[in-house]
Amino acid sequence: MSEKNILAYFKSPEEAESAAKKLQVLRVADMSIDRFSRYPGTGMYGAVKPFAGDMVSLSAATYGTSLSGESSAILAAADPSSSGMSEGGQGGPTGRDILLTVVVEEESFDKAMRIVEDAGDMV
Incomplete structure (x- = not known):
């Protein structure tokens, strides 16, 4: 199986964590939430x-x-x-300085994209 990744930017850690919880039902190979700065x-x-x-x-x-x-x-x-x-x-970086990085199986990619887009991210 091949994998795809998603880099999603959020305004708060809570938004990213909410999306991460929803993504756990999919075949997630790896996931992390990080804050970045200038x-x-x-x-x-x-x-x-x-x-x-x-x-x-x-x-x-x-x-x-x-x-x-x-x-x-x-x-x-x-x-x-x-x-x-x-x-x-x-x-x-103002506003969206929380990065959710997700690696999913290719067949779960479209569902994962919908989840993060619905959570209010910027992909």
């Missing part, structure tokens, strides 16, 4: 207190928090909005 890594952590000597990077000063990875902090510091001379213009 910068790679595991996300932001902790509040930064620059007056207490807690500022570790430019991104910490401009975003008010530290990013968990060095690469993420470098990318954030290089962003045009970090300099204060621009608001950036591009923005980050």
